[in-house]
Amino acid sequence: xxxxxxxxxxxxxxxxxxxxxxxxxxxxSHEIHPETRAKVLAKAKELRYKPNIQARxxxxxxxxxxxxxxxxxxxxxxxxxxxxxxxxxxxxxxxVLICQSNESSTLERKNIEMLEESMVEGLIVSVAKxxxxxxxxxxxINEQMPIVFVNRILPELRASQVIIDDRKWAFKAVEHLIKCxxxxxxxxxxxxxxxxxxxxxxxxxxxLQAYDIPIQERLIMYVGIQQDRAKAGIDLLMNLKEKPDAxxxxxxxxxxxxxxxxxxxxxxxxxxIAVVGFSESPIGKIMELTSVSQPTFEIGRIAxxxxxxxxxxxxxxxxxxxxxxxxxxxxxxxxxHKRPK
Amino acid sequence: xxxxxxxxxxxxxxxxxxxxxxxxxxxxSHEIHPETRAKVLAKAKELRYKPNIQARxxxxxxxxxxxxxxxxxxxxxxxxxxxxxxxxxxxxxxxVLICQSNESSTLERKNIEMLEESMVEGLIVSVAKxxxxxxxxxxxINEQMPIVFVNRILPELRASQVIIDDRKWAFKAVEHLIKCxxxxxxxxxxxxxxxxxxxxxxxxxxxLQAYDIPIQERLIMYVGIQQDRAKAGIDLLMNLKEKPDAxxxxxxxxxxxxxxxxxxxxxxxxxxIAVVGFSESPIGKIMELTSVSQPTFEIGRIAxxxxxxxxxxxxxxxxxxxxxxxxxxxxxxxxxHKRPK
DNA sequence: GATTTTCCCGTAAACGTTTACGAAAATTGG
DNA sequence: CCAATTTTCGTAAACGTTTACGGGAAAATC
Numbered sequence: 001x002x003x004x005x006x007x008x009x010x011x012x013x014x015x016x017x018x019x020x021x022x023x024x025x026x027x028x029s030h031e032i033h034p035e036t037r038a039k040v041l042a043k044a045k046e047l048r049y050k051p052n053i054q055a056r057x058x059x060x061x062x063x064x065x066x067x068x069x070x071x072x073x074x075x076x077x078x079x080x081x082x083x084x085x086x087x088x089x090x091x092x093x094x095x096v097l098i099c100q101s102n103e104s105s106t107l108e109r110k111n112i113e114m115l116e117e118s119m120v121e122g123l124i125v126s127v128a129k130x131x132x133x134x135x136x137x138x139x140x141i142n143e144q145m146p147i148v149f150v151n152r153i154l155p156e157l158r159a160s161q162v163i164i165d166d167r168k169w170a171f172k173a174v175e176h177l178i179k180c181x182x183x184x185x186x187x188x189x190x191x192x193x194x195x196x197x198x199x200x201x202x203x204x205x206x207x208l209q210a211y212d213i214p215i216q217e218r219l220i221m222y223v224g225i226q227q228d229r230a231k232a233g234i235d236l237l238m239n240l241k242e243k244p245d246a247x248x249x250x251x252x253x254x255x256x257x258x259x260x261x262x263x264x265x266x267x268x269x270x271x272x273i274a275v276v277g278f279s280e281s282p283i284g285k286i287m288e289l290t291s292v293s294q295p296t297f298e299i300g301r302i303a304x305x306x307x308x309x310x311x312x313x314x315x316x317x318x319x320x321x322x323x324x325x326x327x328x329x330x331x332x333x334x335x336x337h338k339r340p341k
Numbered sequence: 342x343x344x345x346x347x348x349x350x351x352x353x354x355x356x357x358x359x360x361x362x363x364x365x366x367x368x369x370s371h372e373i374h375p376e377t378r379a380k381v382l383a384k385a386k387e388l389r390y391k392p393n394i395q396a397r398x399x400x401x402x403x404x405x406x407x408x409x410x411x412x413x414x415x416x417x418x419x420x421x422x423x424x425x426x427x428x429x430x431x432x433x434x435x436x437v438l439i440c441q442s443n444e445s446s447t448l449e450r451k452n453i454e455m456l457e458e459s460m461v462e463g464l465i466v467s468v469a470k471x472x473x474x475x476x477x478x479x480x481x482i483n484e485q486m487p488i489v490f491v492n493r494i495l496p497e498l499r500a501s502q503v504i505i506d507d508r509k510w511a512f513k514a515v516e517h518l519i520k521c522x523x524x525x526x527x528x529x530x531x532x533x534x535x536x537x538x539x540x541x542x543x544x545x546x547x548x549l550q551a552y553d554i555p556i557q558e559r560l561i562m563y564v565g566i567q568q569d570r571a572k573a574g575i576d577l578l579m580n581l582k583e584k585p586d587a588x589x590x591x592x593x594x595x596x597x598x599x600x601x602x603x604x605x606x607x608x609x610x611x612x613x614i615a616v617v618g619f620s621e622s623p624i625g626k627i628m629e630l631t632s633v634s635q636p637t638f639e640i641g642r643i644a645x646x647x648x649x650x651x652x653x654x655x656x657x658x659x660x661x662x663x664x665x666x667x668x669x670x671x672x673x674x675x676x677x678h679k680r681p682k
Numbered sequence: 683g684a685t686t687t688t689c690c691c692g693t694a695a696a697c698g699t700t701t702a703c704g705a706a707a708a709t710t711g712g
Numbered sequence: 713c714c715a716a717t718t719t720t721c722g723t724a725a726a727c728g729t730t731t732a733c734g735g736g737a738a739a740a741t742c
Contacts, residue, residue: 007698018722023700033720048484053460054404055698058395059727074421083441088591095459098439100424118436119394143389191435283624286601348728359692364730374690399697477727 006047015043026051029031041315066122066307067097067115069108071152073197075253076282078126080130082151083123084300092308094121101128109133112140122146122307129191129225146310150303151294153195154261160310162303162321166196169292169325170203171210173276176290178211178325178329179247181336184273186219186244187235188254197222197250201277204248219244223254230257238265244275245331252281271340274333288331295323347388356384367392388581407463407648408438410449410457410495412470416594417601417623418637421468422491424486425641426465433649435462442469450474452655463487463648468495470532470566487651491644492635494536501651503644503662507537510633510666511544511589512551513619517631517668518587519552519682522677523615527560527585529574538591540561564595571598579606587615587674596630600673612681615674624668630670636664 003304004094004326009025012019017036024032025040026049033064043049057063066089097115101108103204108128115123127133129152130278137157140147177185183312186271187204190197201220208215218240223233237244251253258270277284280293302321310316349367353360359378364457366374382389388543393598398404407430411419418671419441427437435670438456442449449469456464468474470493476499481488518526528545531538542561549556559581573594578585596618600610610616618625620662621634643662651657 021721031720050458052399053400053458054395054700056700058393058399059700063395073414073426074417076415083415086441090455095438097453099434100427114431114436117394119390153497218722256627285625286597286624286628350728362691372690393728396732400730402697
């Protein structure tokens with residue numbers, strides 16, 4: 001019907017006043033007569049005027065958008081972070097462009113370039129597991145693009161990041177197993193050059209060392225981070241002469257995959273073997289999996305806040321924010337002597 | 342470093358030619374000398390020129406963005422749909438603004454209005470469970486905004502929609518239970534005025550009728566659609582004199598919630614009671630829950646395609662697309678006589 | 683060699699805003 | 713009642729593009 005293309009000019013013409021006056025009236029400028037303001041607003045409503053944000057953005061050289069790139073958003077983890085982000089930035093009038101790299105380094109690059117073309121004012125990124133887009137991010141940082149990394153970071157970069165202390169919490173998880181009486185603790189690690197893989201592995205090693213348990217190379221295997229990758233690890237572990245009595249998995253998907261795989265082999269958790277995950281997932285909870293829970297929403301919120309700070313003031317120093325986590329103990333890792341037979 | 346604000350004017354000045362020529366060279370116009378084109382491109386690369394999309398959009402009165410509003414994206418369902426959408430529209434150069442209504446009607450309205458202000462060229466919407474924003478959508482449709490509804494639709498609206506035949510697949514799910522020998526089949530329905538609630542309930546009724554099983558009002562309860570809402574339903578069902586021997590749940594979260602609740606009461610699935618869900622979820626799969634799987638990615642892709650059609654040609658007639666689904670039978674609903682004791 | 687055609691390129695307007703600057707009108711002060 | 717303010721509004725430039733139009737030079741046609 002009404003072409004819905006009412007512009008500020010139309011209002012001006014209809015009222016016989018200048019477009020400057022109309023603009024000022026709409027923006028609530030003080031230097032405008034209340035009466036004319038009322039007229040303008042009335043006419044605007046009548047003609048269904050909607051400001052053209054693009055024109056405004058062009059003028060102000062901004063567009064109120066930030067970009068988010070995550071490896072995936074099928075599992076609960078990143079969606080929760082994104083919700084935290086939106087909570088904060090929407091309040092400030094920002095919109096969020098969400099991309100998923102699908103764990104692919106090249107798609108990640110494409111996404112970032114797309115977002116750059118869309119002229120987002122800032123980026124929040126969690127890199128793909130094989131990401132080697134250092135050059136890209138270095139260029140962006142050089143060009144003053146505000147950018148915050150979450151969870152999956154690139155340690156080589158001087159950029160803001162919000163993470164948890166993976167090493168510490170991996171330590172706590174493994175320590176828990178040790179205190180439960182387990183001694184032959186295997187570790188299913190993630191992809192080899194992923195930062196969280198290294199940090200959690202380090203925590204695992206720390207714990208063994210702290211409790212004088214010898215480290216056995218064959219109990220450590222890099223399987224990856226997706227549920228279906230657990231099978232390979234279990235295959236190998238269960239073929240060892242000396243089988244582990246507990247597994248510390250890089251994350252919940254691997255832990256869950258392991259539990260399912262163990263079940264297939266007729267092994268019971270925790271009777272035959274204990275399992276601990278990381279980054280508590282809904283599925284893990286249901287399966288009564290002990291795990292470290294990350295403050296996902298909080299991660300998103302904090303990341304958004306530090307990004308907004310950088311957007312508003314380009315020379316805000318970069319900061320590394322380490323959030324707290326929690327070890328939730330469930331049935332998958334009860335003390336050795338309390339296990340049902 | 343380099344202020345990254347190179348404009349077409351800067352290129353023109355640096356080369357001593359007009360901005361029109363530069364623009365044409367960059368856009369690969371045929372009416373440009375190859376030599377000058379080369380010069381322009383070289384200079385563009387040298388000065389790190391990036392076109393300002395906003396200016397271009399302003400001129401062309403479009404912005405290559407579509408909006409998506411879903412009730413949530415924490416569970417797998419909508420994220421998968423969104424991925425399908427992105428697959429299609431990214432290829433055409435469109436970006437997607439994703440909002441979640443959090444199942445709130447008012448937030449849904451706010452989201453839509455935000456997207457409208459962002460001047461998206463089209464919308465893909467799945468309404469909140471209590472959504473009564475009919476006026477809003479009617480206005481949008483009136484104002485020629487291309488819009489496609491998925492999964493959660495508003496039947497009162499003349500708009501494109503892509504769904505599955507909930508009634509038919511609910512029928513099949515219940516029919517499956519009947520054929521397994523179950524007779525006292527309860528239905529945990531969703532929120533009362535949600536379209537899928539009505540359609541799936543209808544399928545349930547159809548099936549009972551088709552197999553001459555009397556319909557019992559007390560076996561039907563509206564519990565909602567979120568996992569934690571299952572408890573209330575199970576509470577009531579298990580207090581009946583004549584308890585059901587099977588449950589058809591509106592969706593997987595309710596089915597999963599029911600299974601957990603039943604387990605707490607010491608009841609086994611399927612030995613004591615069978616359970617069937619809808620919209621197959623990863624958790625459901627792991628718990629061996631029989632369920633109807635929806636082609637989520639496909640839903641997203643098709644929705645995106647019909648939306649793009651409408652964007653490109655405003656008077657494309659609205660269409661209702663009904664996609665196929667599948668009943669996946671698992672351990673939660675095996676035939677009565679085959680159940681382990 | 684004159685005319686037509688083709689090839690390149692520049693001028694300027696347009697997209698819908700915001701805002702610095704200035705000016706007319708209204709208000710105040712004495 | 714005149715000067716000094718203050719209020720209120722209009723003019724015009726600007727944001728970074730694209731493109732219709734026109735024009736000059738080179739190439740083609742006869």
